[in-house]
Amino acid sequence: MNEQEINKYFHIIKSNNSNFYICNREKKILPGGEIVKFNNYPWGNAKFKFYEDCKYCRYYYAFRFPFFKKYDGNIKHCYGFFK
16 A cells, blocks of 8 residues: 555544554555555554564465565554544
């Protein structure tokens, strides 16, 4: 998702005072060259139960050998809410 789509999702989450879980790479370079950083998401006044490196999401499944490949970069995840 690009920054505009991320902002739309956060607008929906905030307007519903929702809980959220997000797991994503710390930094991604999108096909158009846009750089998206986990720490720069529009967190606003979010309260977090945890915000840390993700220990269990290090690899992804591929249809060719080797079948498990490591993500290109650190994975972060968090659980929080807006009130």
